[in-house]
Amino acid sequence: MSGDVDALTAEVRGPVLLPGSGEYDEERAGFQAGFRHRPALVVGATRPEDVRAAVRFAAERSMPVAVQSTGHGIVTALNGEGLLITTRRMKAVTVDADAATVTAQAGVLWGNVVEQTAPHGLAPANGSALHIGVVGYLLGGGVGLLGRRTGYASDHVRALDIVTADGQLRHVTAGSDPDLFWALRGGGGNFGVVTAVETALMPVTRLYGGALHFAADRPLDLLHAYRTWTSTLPEELTSSICLMTCPPWADVPKPLHGRYAAHIRIAFTGPTDEGERLVAPLRALGPRLVDTVRDMPYTQVGTIYRDPQTPHAYFGNNVLLRELDPTALRTVVDVAGPDAPVPCSVEIRHLGGAFTRRHPGRGAVGARQAAYMLRVTTGGTATPSTSARPVHQKVYDALKPWTVGRSLNSVYNDGAPVPEEQVRELFAAEDFERLRRVKTLHDPHNLFRFTHNVRPKGVS
Structure with a gap:
């Protein structure tokens, strides 16, 4: 695979690392110290184009893909297989004070958002820990610090940029793709690699x-x-x-x-x-x-x-x-x-x-x-x-x-695959079937399965 890896290395700006290389262990490390990903290959993404190149590379070789920003919420660990995309270098935050929204790339932490929205008299629907990544939190729903007043944090999402299993970068909104937009807000990392998210802000100082x-x-x-x-x-x-x-x-x-x-x-x-x-x-x-x-x-x-x-x-x-x-x-x-x-x-x-x-x-x-x-x-x-x-x-x-x-x-797992009956407990029965339909459409070969996996139809 070395020749292929060289080609991928030439295509992306971030590091591309194999086991045994000097930076491999540091790149795969995360907050969860009980277990960690041990992938066949790591790509440290710096931009959406890096993510696209990594996903295309994996899809062409039927390699499963896992994603990590801070490593707080690892569900199932890659163990000598697959490709890990780390997003911690993608740190851009854009505040639109007039629209009361913020757009955060995949490596942004809630603390970064709070710091940049506060001067505008605005606040996000963050959780209790400001060192948690924005994207992973929102994909899981988000039981917010002020949730009894604001509801689930994911309900405030306005748009997401995501690289799906076909290597395409999609800007997903309620109008552009209602089903995928719905699934991404609470359905976890089943559908691709989210590179940025736009979410509403509240007038709280x-x-x-x-x-x-x-x-x-x-x-x-x-x-x-x-x-x-x-x-x-x-x-x-x-x-x-x-x-x-x-x-x-x-x-x-x-x-x-x-x-x-x-x-x-x-x-x-x-x-x-x-x-x-x-x-x-x-x-x-x-x-x-x-x-x-x-x-x-x-x-x-x-x-x-x-x-x-x-x-x-x-x-x-x-x-x-x-x-x-x-x-x-x-x-x-x-x-x-x-x-x-x-x-x-x-x-x-x-x-x-x-x-x-x-x-x-x-x-x-x-x-x-x-x-x-x-x-x-x-x-x-x-x-x-x-x-x-x-x-x-x-x-x-x-x-x-x-x-x-x-x-x-x-749900803090121990790195082993999560049985389907436990995944079903996370969703209403009709919602699980809707998630499966979205998964089948956008990831029919189950490339993104190292998560709370909703298996596509036809995949055992």
């Missing part, structure tokens, strides 16, 4: 937000209190609670190191005095180890969750729940709480509000009737997924009576 940290000596009491509190909230307040033993990492406040604690995160777009009133019942729960809730400019929203920025191993999954049953919460604590056989982080995100409304430009995101998302993860340790998964599954089994689906962006 500040919020009342931050985090309350409590010693979780009585975790069940805290979960019950959170459930009761969220039943009273306006849509302008989006929140979550996380229970875990806090690692001694630099991005974790020192008072939390080694402690089993509850971390309640707040993002409220209303007035500060109203935010103080709404948060008061939480502050009354007991002494706080850390309290960072305050009025802040939108540029500081990355401090609310303080998501870890150091690459590490992690495994996990989630369920979307129509309600948070108080009796099931006891099982959650008993199975995945402080006495769990493997370290677990249990996070509950409050949905409802705009998440549940049928957006006129709705994408493929399913289970919109969910009121909460519950996610269990194990990370930051050497615990193998084979030990963690059975513990996590006991939680999900206990929650089955209230489960309506799963969120694609919060």
Whole structure:
């Protein structure tokens, strides 16, 4: 293949790397340290033309293609086969303040977007972590920081540029290709390599937000209190609670190191005095180890969750729940709480509000009737997924009576192919069949299968 690789190298501006070359390991590395792609070939794209050349090269040789920006959401890892396209060098951001939109290339992080939109008094529908890539987040739906007010982030997408399996670069909008446009907003990376995305912005400049940290000596009491509190909230307040033993990492406040604690995160777009009133019942729960809730400019929203920025191993999954049953919460604590056989982080995100409304430009995101998302993860340790998964599954089994689906962006796999029955859980039945029709049209040979794969018809 060396002669062919030389021809590809001459065609693209970015690096083209084979295993054993000096930069190969650095190029394939990502945030997920538990497993990584080990492709037969890596192309570091710098522009859409590089992506087109790489996809054509792979298609001509029936090589599967995987895509990586930051490497947070690797689903199925290339293992000695296929071609990996890295997009981290594609960093252009264009803000149209008059239209209240931003266009971001495939390597752009949410922090880049927030930084460039804030001077215009605008903000994107980003998530809690600003070091996450824009494109992958939007392809998975996006449970946003202000989601109870704004709905799923993917519903705000206006256009996408994508290289499909035939090597063509397409500008996809609701008018140009309604089915592909629908599928790309929540259907994951099944349909090609997105090189840029245009999404709407919101007139948000500040919020009342931050985090309350409590010693979780009585975790069940805290979960019950959170459930009761969220039943009273306006849509302008989006929140979550996380229970875990806090690692001694630099991005974790020192008072939390080694402690089993509850971390309640707040993002409220209303007035500060109203935010103080709404948060008061939480502050009354007991002494706080850390309290960072305050009025802040939108540029500081990355401090609310303080998501870890150091690459590490992690495994996990989630369920979307129509309600948070108080009796099931006891099982959650008993199975995945402080006495769990493997370290677990249990996070509950409050949905409802705009998440549940049928957006006129709705994408493929399913289970919109969910009121909460519950996610269990194990990370930051050497615990193998084979030990963690059975513990996590006991939680999900206990929650089955209230489960309506799963969120694609919060499925953290262990690198193995995802069974089709698990992919189907991510979508409504009719939406899955529609996704399959779109996949069959645009990727009939399943070139882009190293994802939450929706197999085209006729491919086993």
